[in-house]
């Protein structure tokens with residue numbers, strides 16, 4: 001084996017529900033994986049102990065082959081300082097994640113941290129659907145709506161590490177209250193909970209013939225709505241069309257500012273409902289942007305299998321960035 005083929009990176013996604021870790025080859029191939037429940041109520045120290053417990057054995061066995069550790073977290077992530085701020089789902093105000101992990105691991109391998117959606121974007125750039133693209137936007141539609149922007153080949157992080165907060169672009173200031181405190185944020189519609197809320201409203205209004213009657217069960221999920229849509233249910237199709245339209249408005253804002261060549265759509269709902277959402281998003285995009293800025297634009301599903309694999313891409317991305325700075 002040549003040197004490049006034995007190089008490995010570790011990726012860790014710290015989510016509100018689980019900590020997922022992956023050992024990943026240079027080409028993105030998954031070599032090993034493991035996970036633990038996050039149980040964030042224990043506090044950040046216990047969560048970071050668990051991260052160290054997950055990756056420690058790989059570092060011990062991998063020796064010099066492991067080039068670094070990439071970590072994705074929610075919140076506002078200052079990747080230069082290695083700190084995470086305001087990660088509401090984890091209950092973290094301010095956590096010096098890189099320093100804390102390096103203390104626990106006592107390793108030479110560098111540790112990088114990024115906002116989770118940025119880690120997914122870099123995963124697509126390094127391993128996935130955006131390989132070879134310098135200008136693209138990653139859009140993750142799941143429990144919320146996350147975004148990551150690569151412009152001119154570099155991740156765009158903004159003045160205060162708040163760039164690409166696509167989910168909190170308010171599209172309807174009179175709309176539903178968002179957990180952030182504003183109204184009508186894009187993710188109040190473009191997300192799993194947004195889709196469920198919309199389907200409930202349509203069911204109560206009784207506008208559509210549907211197997212989803214006004215007596216919708218309390219535990220209705222976005223996945224079930226997508227299944228009904230696949231079976232031709234009018235209400236489910238209409239709800240997904242509306243979500244697709246809102247997604248198109250978000251994409252139009254990205255097109256006007258960034259002129260990307262590609263959108264990569266990921267996240268649980270983004271992938272499961274890709275074929276239902278994207279035609280409506282594309283039509284809305286065409287209504288709202290200059291023809292020249294969207295005609296050749298591609299919209300494709302994400303290819304990176306897991307957020308932990310995406311996080312491993314930070315190692316290769318920052319390796320390259322550091323190399324560029326030193327030259």
Ligand SMILES: [Zn+2]
Pocket residue numbers: 167168178179180181182185
């Ligand atoms: Zn919001």
